[in-house]
Amino acid sequence: MTALEHTRRLEHRSGRTRGPGAHRPGLFARLRAERARRDYEASVLAFAASLKAAFREACTGIALCQYVQVAAGVTIRTPRVGEVRLGPPTSFTVELMAGQEPADFTKGENGARLAHTLGAHALRVEPIAGRWVRLHLLDADPLRGGFGLPPVTVETGSDSVILGRTEDATTLGHALTDPAHLAVQGMNGSGKSVFTYGLLAQLAAAPDVLVTGSDITGLLLGRAWDDTVHRPHQVTGTHDIAAHAVLLEDLVAEMDRRLATIPPRRDKVEPSPQTPTVLVVLEEFPGLLRAADGLPKPKRGEGIPVGDRIRIAVLRLLSEGRKAAFRVLMLAQRFEATAVGGGYARDQFALRLSFRVPADSLEMLHGTDARSLGQEHANADPGVAYLSGLGRDCQRIRVPYLGDYGEYCDRIAAHGRRAH
Ligand SMILES: Nc1ncnc2c1ncn2[C@@H]1O[C@H](COP(=O)(O)OP(=O)(O)OP(=O)(O)O)[C@@H](O)[C@H]1O
Ligand SMILES: [Mg+2]
Structure with a gap:
């Protein structure tokens, strides 16, 4: 046009074509x-x-x-x-x-x-x-307005959870069974945890998903999950850092058991309620490593330092877990190689999400293509992130907002899977 x-x-819309019998305006008006x-x-x-x-x-x-x-x-x-x-x-x-x-x-x-x-x-x-x-x-930033997360849960890990909405209002989904570990970085208060509340609330009810992991803050995992089948596989707090290493080593043992029993003519484990997709959430992972590295070191020949045990376990989950239906979701303020267990560990994340971060952090996780986006993104609102991976170009999204922390607790209490 x-x-x-x-x-x-x-x-035409303003009604210049009038039907018969309509009032005819006078000459001057016309x-x-x-x-x-x-x-x-x-x-x-x-x-x-x-x-x-x-x-x-x-x-x-x-x-x-x-x-x-x-x-x-x-x-x-x-x-x-x-x-x-x-x-x-x-x-x-x-x-x-x-x-x-x-x-x-x-x-x-x-x-x-x-x-x-x-x-x-x-x-x-x-x-x-x-x-x-x-x-x-x-005229305005299309991501300025937030959007709420309806109280939806997926029925199986192969259904898509809502990750966010793009600038052209497309809702992006992601199935947990897609072979990708997920890295989430962002500065203080940029929306990492709130994003993960939304993700876990959508997954909590699926019979073929187990939400496990380590959370030194004790807010994302832990108490909110009491009485669900997920809770025994979660370790929280900083009072017993070695317990985090034990949990991660147990998960590695389960991964090894699965890998050893993959049926003939198959190259990966098919998730089911008996062998669920195990989501290993690592909230504030660099903080866990720092706390572990601060512990007194064992004497020579008396075992491996806790920090190294955690690094080794996470690296194994990252590099071998995909075939065994293990998915790692790691959260960090910044995905510096040394802070997240090494450059090789970082390379294992196929799906990458950056909330507000300094320009160099954005480039570190999304490559040089993201360089030009850095300056503006360093001031992004909470909940606005760049997403890349799984064949997607780096794109700017707004993640859904589920509500305050009480709402998260209510949703996990209402939908979190329980033993029959
Ligand atoms: N998607 C969102 N939409 C609107 N507001 C949000 C969104 N995500 C987060 N916020 C606001 O930002 C605040 C901080 O978010 P959040 O606790 O997730 O930050 P964080 O990245 O986990 O920070 P920290 O590193 O301190 O843990 C929330 O309390 C909320 O008020
Ligand atoms: Mg947080």
Whole structure:
């Protein structure tokens, strides 16, 4: 639809085509209406023209253009703008030039720079037919508004849990049975724990899922899970750090037992209520390692230090657990190699989520592609994160908000799986 067609459509909506018997306005009223229509039409065309000019300049400014040698010198070609829609949000179609891809408009800082030049907050690209894309100018951050997590639980680990919502309002799901360990990083108060409340509340009822792990804070796991089948497989607090090592070693022993009994002609364990997918939650894992490393070291020949026992167990769960239906969910303020048990351990996480973090932490977990996103993300609101992995490009999402801590306790109490 062109800008002119847009005005016609508006006219139609405003009831200019009246049925028989309708009151006919007087001559002056009609003339005034006619003039208002023409003024409006002219303003729409002027807006479209100024948008096209601004877009051309913006493309030149960020080198999304081609320099063509002609007899008179060099001319600059920019992608051709087709039809402009007033919106909101304002959008317009653009024909890609030779060699251009839709993603070029948002690559690196291009999206923000184009949007800011055109007076918008952000830019979204929608590929349409052939070599055409539609660019949407967003007035505000589409992730600004939060969204609540309804009291839903999955019936099996192979059903998708809700991870979050993308900028174009797509809800992203993830099945626990997908072969991925999950890394979650973020500074103090950025929303790591609240995200995990939502994830665990969705999984707590599934008969083929067991929520285990270590939590030195004792809020995510522990008391909230009392009376559920999950609780005996969780260790909390800092009063007995060695108990965390024992739990993790027990999990490794169960993993080894499963690996040794994989049926013939199978290369992985199929989860069932008898052999559930074991989710190993490691809340504030660097804190656990620090506490363990602070313990007195055993004398030579009298056993392995607790910190090393924890590192070895977690590394084994990470590197061999996928086939045995073990999934690790590790939370840390920052996924520095030394803080999470080594670079090899960190490489095992196929799904990575970063809440508010300094730019260098974002790049550390998501690679150099994320470098340009770092500065803005260093001030992200709680609950806004970058997600990458499992074939997905790094994308910005808002995770669901389940409510306050009391609501989390209520949901685990209501849905947490119990022994029959
Ligand atoms: N998805 C969300 N939507 C809205 N607000 C949120 C969301 N997630 C977290 N918050 C707010 O941020 C606060 C801190 O979140 P949370 O406790 O999850 O942080 P954290 O990353 O675990 O921090 P710490 O490292 O201190 O444990 C919450 O109490 C809540 O008020
Ligand atoms: Mg926390």
